[in-house]
Amino acid sequence: MSDVTVEVGDDLVATVELHRPPNNFFDVALVAALADAYEELQSGPCRAIVLCSEGRHFCAGADLTSGTERTVGDLYGQAVRLFEAELPVVAAVTGAAIGGGLGLALSADFRVASPESRFAANFSRLGFHHGFGLTVTLPLAVGNQWATSLLYTGRRIGGEEALAIGLCDRLVESSAQIRDGARAMAAELAGAAPLSVRAIRATMRQGLAERVREATDLERTEQDRLRHTADFAEGVSASSQRREPRFKGS
Numbered sequence: 001m002s003d004v005t006v007e008v009g010d011d012l013v014a015t016v017e018l019h020r021p022p023n024n025f026f027d028v029a030l031v032a033a034l035a036d037a038y039e040e041l042q043s044g045p046c047r048a049i050v051l052c053s054e055g056r057h058f059c060a061g062a063d064l065t066s067g068t069e070r071t072v073g074d075l076y077g078q079a080v081r082l083f084e085a086e087l088p089v090v091a092a093v094t095g096a097a098i099g100g101g102l103g104l105a106l107s108a109d110f111r112v113a114s115p116e117s118r119f120a121a122n123f124s125r126l127g128f129h130h131g132f133g134l135t136v137t138l139p140l141a142v143g144n145q146w147a148t149s150l151l152y153t154g155r156r157i158g159g160e161e162a163l164a165i166g167l168c169d170r171l172v173e174s175s176a177q178i179r180d181g182a183r184a185m186a187a188e189l190a191g192a193a194p195l196s197v198r199a200i201r202a203t204m205r206q207g208l209a210e211r212v213r214e215a216t217d218l219e220r221t222e223q224d225r226l227r228h229t230a231d232f233a234e235g236v237s238a239s240s241q242r243r244e245p246r247f248k249g250s
Contacts, residue, residue: 004033006040012047013186014087021055025063026100028074035081041089042086047190047197050182052092058117061100064126064236079132083209084106086198088189092182093168094175098156103132108142109201112182113168114175115230117159126239127231128154128245129222133173133212142166 008014016037018024027068034051041049053059062075070077082104090098091108095120105111105119113119121138123130130151138147142165150157162168172181189197226232 003030004037006037007177008041008044008046009049010237011187011189012045013183014041014046014049015183016041016051017175018051018053019167021053021062023054023057023060024101025060026056026075026104027062030102031075031078031082035085036079038082038085038087038089046087047179047194048186049087049089050092050186051089051104052179052182053094055095056069057095057101058091058093058097059101059104060096060098060205061103064128065240076131076220078214079103079216080106080209080213083133085214086202088197088201090182091184092178094117094178095212096156098122099130100132101136103130106137107132110170111162111168112172112178113159113171114160114172114178114187116175117162117168117178118156119162119167120154121150122154122156124152125235125245126187127226127229127233127235129219129226131216131223133215133219135215135219135250136208136211138243143187156200156224160249192221203211213236 003019005017005019006014016034020030039047089108091105091111093105093111093113097105098120099122102119102121121130121134138150146165159168159171163171170181170185172178229249234247235245
């Protein structure tokens with residue numbers, strides 16, 4: 001678990017940190033290690049989790065230039081385990097949560113950001129289909145209209161707009177304060193009656209893991225189809241070259 005570390009403080013809050021800087025691209029192994037950490041923590045004294053990342057960005061999803069996305073079926077199976085875990089999670093969104101990284105941020109119960117944080121479901125800008133259960137989690141956070149707009153356009157928004165539409169829950173003044181802000185929020189959760197919090201959380205998230213499982217089955221099918229299109233190749237190429245894509249609908 002060298003890419004995922006766990007530290008439990010005296011306040012019964014665990015810090016679970018990803019270590020693939022600067023972008024913290026994920027793959028099956030990383031998501032599985034994260035799920036393993038969550039499951040191990042829920043059997044101990046820990047009452048809440050802060051999910052954070054080493055480096056410049058929270059998570060940029062899968063590295064589509066490396067072939068990582070071809071293991072997407074197994075990856076989504078591991079991702080569902082994150083939604084099945086029992087402890088509340090606060091994501092400290094430093095830098096960007098992009099693509100599948102946004103999906104990872106939305107697997108948490110709450111998100112803390114700063115004005116410098118960036119959020120994007122950029123799949124349509126890659127000629128691709130969204131994944132990681134965003135079909136379910138994004139509308140739950142921001143409502144169907146905002147979710148549809150963000151998915152159709154793939155546009156990037158900052159922390160202030162994210163707070164305004166419900167994509168993040170607390171906004172601190174600077175990136176340097178995000179972890180402390182997330183830990184303070186997690187400490188509030190840990191200070192409540194633990195059996196009550198788990199029971200309430202289970203009720204509020206009832207059926208969520210199954211909905212995500214069903215959604216990722218469809219998302220994976222569409223991703224498999226679009227992966228073979230010229231637009232996907234153009235989208236990935238344009239992204240790596242930092243230019244506007246020239247899509248042809250083929």
